[in-house]
Amino acid sequence: MKRRLSWILAVVLTFTMLLPAGVMAESAATTVNYQSIQQLAAEKAELLVKAMGTVSVQYALIDNGNIVVSGQTGLNDEGKIIPLTNETMYGIGSTSKMFATVAVMKLVEEGKIDLDKPLVQYLPEFKMKDERYKKITPRMLLNHSSGLRGSTFPNAFLLGDNDTHAHDTLLENLQEQSLKADPGAYSVYCNDGFTLSEILVEKVSGLDFTTYLHKHVTSPLGMKHTNTPIDKVEAAKFAALYHPAHKGQLPVESVNVLGTGGIYSTAEDLARFSQLFTGQGKGILSDQSAKAMQQEEYKKGLWPDDKDSIINYGLGWDSVKLYPFSNYGIKAVNKGGDTILYHASLVVLPEHNMAAAVLSSSGSSTINTLLANEMLLQTLKEKGTIKEFQPAKSFGKPVKASIPADVLKHAGYYGATSQVMKVAMKENGEMTLSAVTTPELPDQKFVYTADGAFITEDGHTKVNFVTKENGRTYILSQMYQEIPNLGQVALSHFSMEKLAANDISTEIAAAWKAREGKKYYPVSEKYTSIFYLLTDGVKINKVAGLPGYVDDKMITSAVSASNQLNIPGMGSRDTMEYNFITKDGIEYLDSAGMLAVSEDAIKPIYLGKQSTVTIQPNGYARWFSIPEAAASKKLTVTLPTHSSVAVFDEKGTSVRYALGEIKTAVIELPAKGSIVFAGDIGVQIKLTLK
Template sequence: MKTINTVSKCLLSIVIVTSALLPSGSISAAEQTKAHAASASQPQTVTANTSSRAQQLAQILLDKYGVTGVQYAVMDHGKIVLSGSAGTSGRKGNSKIGKEDMFGIGSTSKMYVTAATMMLAEEGKIDIDRPLTDYLPEFKMKDERYKQITPRILMNHSSGLYGSHYGNSILFNDNNTINRDNLLPALQNETLKADPGAFSVYSNDSFQLLELMVAKVSGQSYPQFIQERISKPLQLKSTLTPLDQFDRSRLVKTYFPTLTDKALPVENTNIIGTGGVYSTAEDVVKFAEVLTGQRPDLLSTASTQAMTRPEYRSGMWVSETSNIFNYGLGWDAVQLSPFDRYGLKAVSKGGDTLMYHASLISVPEQRLSMAVLTSGGSSMYNEAVASEVMLHVLKDKGTIKRILPDQQFPAASKIAMPADMKKYNGTYGTVGETFDVQIRNGKFKLATQMSGMIPEQQYIYAGKGKFRSEDGSALASFERQKNGHTYLKLNAYLNIPELEQSQMALYVGQKLDKQTLPAAVKKTWQQRNGKTYYNTDEKINSGFYLIPTEISKTIQADTSLGYALGTKIVNANKSVNIMQIPVMSGRDTFDLNFSRQGKTEYMEINGQSFISKDAVSTLPASSSSVKVPADHRAKWMKLDKKTASQKINVTLPKGAGFVVYDNKGQTVYSSVVNGGHSTKLPESGMIVFGGKAGDSFKISLSH
């Protein structure tokens, strides 16, 4: 599962939405006033058409978006007015999902630690504008600017932290807190990527720090705080964490596409403040009553209004107001598209773990909230479903008169492009990659964005410094921001087939300045280019072993410019992050540090070690043994034609396991998931054995 130089300390500040802020194609101010006045103060019955459409949308998620289970609920004025599900729980007999079946809610969990922080502030135990170190003195960093970080800055994603320490955070059948326990020691050796408060970039580590602060200040464990201060007063029977004791069979099963139909083991997202809460759709919308000021016994209206303040505007941000990302405190959006088209202020928070996904949307003025939880898919899909159903409910209530059609940017006649636009040609970077922009004859090509929701296509000059995409879904432009960097910006309508359209404005690349590398440095990085490095620190029951791009890194170095994986090369063994891009594309930054132990080269990212494939030996084609090296948790080996199609049988030490990948990098077997110790090996690829340092594996091969 993204700004504060000047911070208002007034908890009563409210954003007033006026007709002047409404985009083209929105409902008029007079029409809004009449419709909003007609809205009942008490919930009205959801129509059969709306109920049917909700179920239809849930089925679309199952049929077309990789979802295996869906659960949703709508709360209106404190009453559940719609609740449903689709798919199966994965238990014996493929039983249908019920109201009490639970899902991981990923980063929607951030709203719980945000609420906890605001509760402590109301009690006078913390001041959200005082340094975090006042309440968590153990928090230290190599960069002295860390002393400027406050709880507010953590909640609005403007801390300047690199982003996320994911190592050993999502574990199967394992609620080990190694990630949480190692966060503060890891941060002691790290720097910030920006001044605290300069701009908002999504930061998971920020909410881990809030979790630690809540526990320290309250004198309770964080799960205890949730249970006593949130779940008990609200009578939430299904809002729990990996550290709570409960029947794990209540969790809806999840599945991974490249393995068998066997369900994955229980997923524990052990970064609880960031994304570790389990819940149900009905529990989530009940909790939303707290977030929208309807439970002043738990959290005051002043605090909840402060949480919906447009924190993102205080620093560097895209100029567009219609967006699905515009941060408040905890909230991903405090003026969510497409609700702004109707003159409505909606807030949202999405969340994704490895296989669970969640979306919560609330319209505070209407006391209306909806949650959509899924196994498989994406929180973006969940948000699109929730948006459409919410609009239907608002129409049923008379709050809005009609549901507006999808939009696209109008076609423009061919306009001659000013010659100085070519100054934007060059190489742009985002986290993990670089790409070229070459404007020729008023056109340039841009690769797929937003996981395919914005397709690869040409962008054609349309006047006033903007380029319109061929399909009309996006406008591209170039902006020089106050930090001195030039950015490629997209303002796009997100069109997910058969789901509700939304709008998003974001920076997708930062223009990079060329730097000349010394010959020896250049040669070293050229030798690394294209080489893959494999994680040696991740526990073998980590969910990240199912996603090769998370468990390994392939170096892409452009030595003519002086960059590698979007980082700036400093010397032969180090490159550093320079990305300062708001919204999603700038999250989870890293430095690259290389070292050698004898002839073996290692790469370190965010405290985790990766071994070069050059140092990885090939699995023998006969019986053998493998030992996990000292200070490692994993031993990687190559597969070749000699072992192709042979059956491998592994004697596993307690708690150990192995994972097999084919030559395309796809996971084809996991002893942790498949529950065995033997499989047929692919023609080539990789195999990793994992356990404790020193664990020995006995291996036999047979045809």
């Protein structure tokens, strides 16, 4: 569940730092000055908290089997009664995929799974409406090349709730989906592949995934603080979570697709886990399997030529050739993880028997990776492995050249997941990329150079247009992004694909014209779903000048649309299909197992002094608009235990959220906003308006 590089949350808080005991004793046994590494890690972690708004950070460094650096900083509980320690657990998000991969590889070693046999041989109940699914193998699940559309997450992200619905219904939901590419054609980040891997492990081993991990991985490694939502763990043992719309600390976030992103751990436990990949498998995983996981799986399908990057997939790993270590000739592998509120990174140097882990509440896995990199690079320098640090890279200030005709033809519309960009060029050497789907973002300006590339004036980003053997034209983006005092991120990938013309009939165009600009509000999510905290729904946007499309999706019928892009890496991840259905005269949007109701069915909230909202037998959440007449009025909501309420302003920003354990929430209503009530069937939520 990886986020884009610019996702750095800005929540400014005041924190204190806790230094671990035992660091000095461990450092005395080696010539490396681990105390200086400890100080560096503490300073950088403090930077994440004070300058980047991260709520809390935890970090650890392991060297030759010994945890030599460990610490944490930031805010935990609001009352400051429960301090952060090295035993405080964080959700590790997609870093959980490494546990799923290890579990599959163990079963491969036992001869129970063959990575290259069809998945249906092990899971005959796995079916899709697209017959190509029969060619999917376990390897394709682990290297992201299955062709699955991405993330089927109904009721997967819950607050204080370990409901297994998302896991239990995945196979059923996949039956309604098609593939977006031939299995094995290219690797594009795919969460569903790892939930399927979780199900595969359960089917072959005969154990539920949590039990399997504890028996075969966490217990043998002494990982005493690694759990899943299935385990019964006191809430006080987790790092605290906060959101501006919620007063006080949030319940623990449960990601109930365990193999995809549902594991909790500590930085020290992840450091211990890293030993499986540094030749210290302790009988859990063979060196052969560890090395197989580190092979360049991304090269097996469509992929740009190797450049400096943080994305180059192995089995499970995001990167098996991690920048900047690749520039020093050092093998480094990395797996990051982002849930909605937790973030994690594990960086391992297999040939140097070292690893660093960084976890956080809020923030970004990319930033966490930079902190892990800093600890490892400084340790390598202390050891003399690195003599001098290399300077930050750039493409230099561009010298403008005229754009030839064969390049000018690449102007037009380009798409990626949830994005459409308009590329405009001038013969004098200027190019502008405009974000059509997010017009509030500033245009990106590039200069054409004599070597055939477009470069930004600051020299940080380089773009080429590439047409591949599949006949598709891509924007090849290479980027060096400097994060002050933390290091540099490098990314080389096909970022977008040129959108093909899509002619549709007059009747189909009319059906979509009727939906243009309308919003569809989620109703099928459970009352504990974090989506009610974050979003008020999906708006249907047509792109001017691009007929036959709605946002990034190609219209395929009067009631369906689908992203048709084939972009390896991240550009076409989560290309879920839109399907519209009508129930009792009301139109709903069905996408990846989630249902959303048309705004046409949303009524204004009752303006009388007293009212009651009852959750109907279908269990759907109840949405209401907030008319101007209700603006700034105070609404007192009496919440039963199994219910929640969320309020959004006119722009769709969450301004107030409360779960049933709060009992009563007093809300100032925003003009032209919306409000949603969710709960168990039959729950009655009482309202008082003043």
